[in-house]
Every structure is written in C-alpha cells, then in structure tokens.
Amino acid sequence: MTAGSYPATEDAAGGELLAFRDVTFGYARSAPVLNGFSWSVRRGGFHAVLGPSGSGKTTLLHLAAGLRRPDSGSIVLDGRPVSAPSPRVGLMLQDYGLLPWFTARRNLEVGLAIAGYGRDARRQRVGDWLQRLGLSAHADRYPAQLSGGQRQRVALARQFALSPELLLLDEPLSAVDELTRERLQRQLHGLTRELGTTAVIVTHNIEEAVLLADTILLVTGDGCISTATELATPFGGELPRRADAGFQEFCGQIRERLGA
Amino acid sequence: MSRRFRIDPRLALVIDLVVLVGAWQLAVVVIDRPFLPGPLTVARTFVAELGSGLLHHAWISAQRVLLSVLIGTAIAAPLAILAAENRVLDNFLSPLIYFLYPTPKVVFLPIIVVLVGLGNPSIIFLITLIVFFQIFVIIRDAVGRVPQATLDSVASLGAGRLERLRYVYLPLSLGAVMTAIKVSIGTAIAVLFIAESIGNNVGLGYYIVVEQWNRFAYARMYAGILAIALLGSLMFALVSWGERVANRWRAETGPDR
Numbered sequence: 001m002t003a004g005s006y007p008a009t010e011d012a013a014g015g016e017l018l019a020f021r022d023v024t025f026g027y028a029r030s031a032p033v034l035n036g037f038s039w040s041v042r043r044g045g046f047h048a049v050l051g052p053s054g055s056g057k058t059t060l061l062h063l064a065a066g067l068r069r070p071d072s073g074s075i076v077l078d079g080r081p082v083s084a085p086s087p088r089v090g091l092m093l094q095d096y097g098l099l100p101w102f103t104a105r106r107n108l109e110v111g112l113a114i115a116g117y118g119r120d121a122r123r124q125r126v127g128d129w130l131q132r133l134g135l136s137a138h139a140d141r142y143p144a145q146l147s148g149g150q151r152q153r154v155a156l157a158r159q160f161a162l163s164p165e166l167l168l169l170d171e172p173l174s175a176v177d178e179l180t181r182e183r184l185q186r187q188l189h190g191l192t193r194e195l196g197t198t199a200v201i202v203t204h205n206i207e208e209a210v211l212l213a214d215t216i217l218l219v220t221g222d223g224c225i226s227t228a229t230e231l232a233t234p235f236g237g238e239l240p241r242r243a244d245a246g247f248q249e250f251c252g253q254i255r256e257r258l259g260a
Numbered sequence: 261m262s263r264r265f266r267i268d269p270r271l272a273l274v275i276d277l278v279v280l281v282g283a284w285q286l287a288v289v290v291i292d293r294p295f296l297p298g299p300l301t302v303a304r305t306f307v308a309e310l311g312s313g314l315l316h317h318a319w320i321s322a323q324r325v326l327l328s329v330l331i332g333t334a335i336a337a338p339l340a341i342l343a344a345e346n347r348v349l350d351n352f353l354s355p356l357i358y359f360l361y362p363t364p365k366v367v368f369l370p371i372i373v374v375l376v377g378l379g380n381p382s383i384i385f386l387i388t389l390i391v392f393f394q395i396f397v398i399i400r401d402a403v404g405r406v407p408q409a410t411l412d413s414v415a416s417l418g419a420g421r422l423e424r425l426r427y428v429y430l431p432l433s434l435g436a437v438m439t440a441i442k443v444s445i446g447t448a449i450a451v452l453f454i455a456e457s458i459g460n461n462v463g464l465g466y467y468i469v470v471e472q473w474n475r476f477a478y479a480r481m482y483a484g485i486l487a488i489a490l491l492g493s494l495m496f497a498l499v500s501w502g503e504r505v506a507n508r509w510r511a512e513t514g515p516d517r
Contacts, residue, residue, distance in 0.1 A: 065416045085416045097413025101431040101509040110427050114417045142509040162417075 017043040017198050018064060018166055023073035025063060033059045035226040036073070039217065041166070041200060046192055048209035049202045050254070051219030057202040058094070060225065061168045064200065065091040077166065087115040090164035094171045096155035098143045104154045105130065105139040111158045129157040133187070149180035156184075160191060167192065169201040173208065185211060189239050206251050206258075211240060218257055229257065297479045306483040317467040318487050321456065324463065325448050325495065328384050329441055332391030337437065340399035341429050350400070361397060365389045366451050369458075378459035386455050387448045394444040395437055402436040403429055435510070438503035445499060449492045464488045 018041040026032035033056040041047055049057050062068045063075055066085040075082045077089065091097075098107050108126040117125065130139050133153040143151050152172065159167055172188075173181045189212055192199045203209050209216050210233055218229045233250065240247045281299045288298045297305075306314070343350040365386060373382045406428060414424055456465025468484035471477070 085418050091416035093409050111417050114419045
C-alpha cells in the first residue's frame, strides 16, 4: 500500500484540506528529501507522520507551512496552492518556537498582532487561552522561567489563539517528562476535537502516533520520502487507553512495519 | 567545617572608600609635593567648584557622550542588522571592520579636526566613531546567532521583514547594545578627555587640562578628575541598569515549579 491509495480518506467525514501532489524538494547541494511525494490530509482529522530522525519529516511540515517551496509538484491548501505562510496554518516547532525575550503573554500577543488582530481582540484571546491552558499565573514570566511543560502549553496557546484550520506539530512533546507528556497529549487531543482543528503531528514515538492520530504516515529512514505507507488507526477518534491490548497490539504492528 | 565568608556589600563599599582615601592621604604625607593635594582639600575644592562652573563643564561633557552614543547606535544598529542578514554586504563590510575596529580612533583626531572643525563637531564625531564600531560588531554577531528555528517560528506566523525586525532583531539587539555601550563608555570618556583638551573651551577635558593643569591649580585639577570619574561611574551604573532590564529574559532564576 502506498500513499497513492489513501485508505484513511475513504471514510471522508470532511473533504481534503491539504494535499502534496507529486512534490520533489531538496536542500541546496544535497540529495532530495522528498521525491515525487503525494499525500492527502483530511479536514478535521488528526494525522501522524511517524519515522526515525533524519527521514525528512520536519521538511515535510515546513513545506506544508509555506516556509519552503517545492522544487516541483505542488502543495495545496483547501484547493489553493501554498506559496507563503498563512495564519490559517499554525506551525509548532520542536523547541516550541517561543520568543525568549517576550513573556508568555507577549508571545501570544505577538502571534495575534502579526495575524492582524486588533488590540481588544488580542487582549481577550490572550486572556482566554492563557486561562484555558492553566497559564494565567505564569503569564508574565519569560520562557526561561517556565518548565518544559509550561513552555509547551504557551506554544499551544499561541497556536490555538490564532484558531488555525490546520495545526502542524513538530515533535511537540519530545522534551517533556512522561507524565507531562501524557497530560499534554490528552489536552491536545481534546482541543483539536473540540475546535475541529485538522492536525498533523510529526513524531518518532510510536505510542504517541497511535494514541493521537486517526491516520499514520509511515516514513522510512533512507533520507528520502517518495512513497510512504499510510495506516488508519482502529480507535475511531477516541483517545485509547495505553494499557489496552488493542493499543499495544497495534503499536506492535507498526513497530514491525518500521522494521524496528 | 568551613563556612563561606560573607559580607554586606554596603559595608564592603565603605571599607573600599576608607582604604582608598587612606592610601591617598598616606601618599600625600609620604610624597609631600604640591602636585598631590590631600583628599580633604580636593573634596572642599570640588564642592566649591561645582557652584562656579564645574557642574556646567560636566553637563556639557555628559551631553557630548550621550549624543555620540545615540548617533553611533542609530547608524550602527541598522547597518549591523543588514550585514547580519545580507551575506554580500557583510563580505564587503567585514574586512573594513576587522581592519578599523582594533585601530585606536583617537589617532584620527588631527584629521577629524581638519575635516569637521574644532569643538563639538570633532569631539562628537570621534566618540561616535568609537561607539559605532563596538555596537556594529556586537549587534551583527547577536543577530547572526538568532537560531533558524526562531526565524522559522515568526515566519510561520506570517511575519514579514518589518515584523521580524520588530519582534526578533530589536528586542534581541537591545540587550546587546547596552552591553556594547557599557564596554565603550570607558573608552568614550578617555577620548572625550583628549578631544576636549584641544581647541575647545568647555567640558571636563578643557577644565582639567586648560583651565587648571596649565595654571598649576592642582586642587582644582583633582576636582575635575573627580568629576570625570563620577560622570563615568554614573553613566556606567545607568547603562548597567539598562543592560539588566534589557536582558531580564535571560533569567537565571530557573523555571518556576
């Protein structure tokens, strides 16, 4: 099965939101990272891109976010080619991408200011989202004064305050401890469901992919993505329990597929 | 069991002053020559002189340094950001900077005097030149070290050039500029002293060299030296405070639990 035959999109509750069409991309003076790659992301779905480090997963997100342009092929958001970053697409980077010289509150404000929100709308959204993610008490602290989990929540709040249609997450939970990670996973899952945000998460953690996603794109580690297998997870969008036999079994299958 | 020795910083300051003044007084007794008046004489002269012109000279000198720092920053900051962003421009500027940065600018004073004239123009030009190089180098390096992830992060929010400047380069540079000014204050005041002592009739350099030293008015000369030292310290303290505020975000307090 290749990405050309999307088993996961056939149950299409919503249509296609994002599509990679025959995309080839490489950094200057090195072999291509993506080669004739096609992929479709269903509106409202939670999609994981799973693979080892250095397999081009982050590049894939940068392309989707409009930070880089494909050498050939096209990337289409809601029927229109992606040519530059847009407030409809949020990108949460590996190290959270917070601006260290601004407080948590100011980090949220800056995102909204760049997206063109007025003063009052900014203040209200910032207050709302800081509160929703339990950050009100930390609003005036700088990122360096926050714990990893708190920084993570600030970054999430900054993204959700912009109400993006598509949220791209690059290893968002890799730097936090196990308990914090599980709490954030539940929070992330709940928020995307509630707001109908389409999400693409890049991760090298099999359990995380299986736990959060409806579909998982398996990327192999040979440094170039051309075709990739996409699997639908069997949990119907509900957050599965890690201890369940079904969950463990599915993770095992994926582990085998990745040849781990 | 060893316990670390601690002392109240205010007490340390008082001890410092006592030792300094004591050593001075001791030197006066040992050397016993007119060119070294005692601390008490100098203090009395200082207070008397403040009322009759010294304060005015100090104020002029302070204005010259402040203006130079402002002009130097205003020219250096945009150039440094451009150079950090544009490799071609940096390729042209860097060799010039490497050559001129370590060259003591005060050697150009005669040329500067001919070029822009005596007094304020040459004094401000010279100090601006010194401040310019310090600030250029420090900002260019700070901006050049911004992680790609930070730039990607603001770019993904849809930030253009102007927003990158406003939300990334300016807040980042502010702390670096304060550090640069703090480092260059000492040099700026040394150069101020030299530049003010020629072809000019106001400022602490003029007061010390022309009005007092040339007339062997040693007590008043020391009053001037005291004034220049106080001016330097005051500026240093102000900039250090600004530096702390601008760098608050580099908190060393660690995460809040």
